[in-house]
Structures are given as structure tokens and as C-alpha cells.
Amino acid sequence: MTNITLVLGDITEQSVDAVVNAANSSLLGGGGVDGAIHRRGGPDILDECRDLRGSRYGKGLPAGQAVATTAGRLPARWVIHTVGPVFSATEDRSATLASCYRASLRVADELGARTVAFPAVSTGVYRWPLDDAARIALTTARDTDTSVTEVRFVLFDQRAYDAFETALNELPPA
Ligand code: APR
Numbered sequence: 001m002t003n004i005t006l007v008l009g010d011i012t013e014q015s016v017d018a019v020v021n022a023a024n025s026s027l028l029g030g031g032g033v034d035g036a037i038h039r040r041g042g043p044d045i046l047d048e049c050r051d052l053r054g055s056r057y058g059k060g061l062p063a064g065q066a067v068a069t070t071a072g073r074l075p076a077r078w079v080i081h082t083v084g085p086v087f088s089a090t091e092d093r094s095a096t097l098a099s100c101y102r103a104s105l106r107v108a109d110e111l112g113a114r115t116v117a118f119p120a121v122s123t124g125v126y127r128w129p130l131d132d133a134a135r136i137a138l139t140t141a142r143d144t145d146t147s148v149t150e151v152r153f154v155l156f157d158q159r160a161y162d163a164f165e166t167a168l169n170e171l172p173p174a
Contacts, residue, residue, distance in 0.1 A: 002148055004138065005152045006164050007153070008155050008158065011037070011119050011154040014076065016075075016115040016152060017108070017116065018068070018111065019076045020118045020119065022119050022122065023082060026053070027050075028046065028049060033119045041072035041074045042072040043072070045079055048069035052067060061081060061082075064085065064095075066081065066100065067080070068080045068107050076117070077113070078111055082104050083100070084122030084128070085097055085126065087122060097128065097133065098140040102140055104118070105141070105146040113148065114148060114149045115149065116150070117154050118137065119153075119156070120134065120164070130159065131163050131167060134166070135167045135170075137167075138168055138171055
């Protein structure tokens, strides 16, 4: 049974087995969560990302997929990089956003990670409305069969935390 928890804080401070990064397809860093993870985690993370670009992901990591690297100096063992979809008002990309969570949990299972911290993927630079992103994230985490025992959503501000808390309370029965 996976325990879903909500935390108001900084994902780079979470002592978990795996921290999920809201990356972009280049895997070569950015702002937001991506910037914080690389800044705090140090160059080893980027080195492994560059290796991935030089091998399995020559064209970059597609949206909805996930891949792991070392966590460098973070209080975690791995970073699982996933690429969220950019929000579109005309095209429903919900399945791709759900895939970020499902694929990240599958990678966590492959690693043997039991505790995983997620940010609110796509809700920053990629402009996904928080309440809808929270619903997709929580529904997917609850409905995905995984050996992960704790899925921890780490929200960076009170507005995001409140959106996730509301969505968690309103989750329809499985
Ligand atoms: N810890 C937890 N959450 C954070 C942190 C942090 N240190 N920093 C930012 N966030 C929150 C944001 O407030 C937002 O709610 O993470 C959520 C995702 O925002 P972004 O990091 O902007 O990610 P996303 O919207 O998925 O856009 C990804 O942004 O940083 C670039 O390289 C990244 O191109 C990619 C794009």
C-alpha cells in the first residue's frame, strides 16, 4: 500500500530514496525545480545527464518519460528526471502528465526506491493549472501499482499545498 503525503517545502531538502526532477527534454538543466536540483545536487548529476544524451537519449527525453541519475550531494540516492507536458488550452495533454508520475514510479521500482518525492510537475514554467495538475498527480499516484511505500508531494508554496490538499480530500473512490 502506497502512503501519499504532502509537504510544504523544498524538494532538494527531502531525505528520500529518489527525488523527481521536473526537467526538460534536453536534460541539461533549467530553472525552477530543475535549477534547484542541479545547484544543490552538484555537477555529478549533469555529468550523468550528458552521458544519457550521448547514449540512450540522443534526441532528449520525451515528455511523459522518466530516467534516473545519481542524486549527487542531495540527501537522496537517485534523481528521477521526468519531462512534463507544457499546458495547452486547446489540446488535452493530461495523459502525458499522468505518464510522468507513472513512469517515475516504474523507474523507482526498477531502482528499488521505496520513498519518492515529487514536485508539482508542469505547474511552473509549463503553466499547468495547479488544481488540475494536483488531481492528475494524486489520482495517478493512488492508482499506480508500485512497491514504493511513500509518495511525497513536496509543494513549494502554500497555494500549491492547498491545491493538493483539496484535491487529495476530493479524490473520488478508486
Ligand atoms: N522544491 C519544490 N518545488 C519547487 C521548487 C523546489 N525547490 N522550485 C520550484 N518548485 C515548484 C514550482 O513552484 C512549481 O509548482 O515546482 C513546480 C514545477 O515548476 P517548474 O520547476 O517550473 O517545472 P515545470 O513547470 O514542470 O517546467 C519545467 O522549467 O525549470 C524549467 O528546465 C525546466 O524547462 C523545464 C521547465
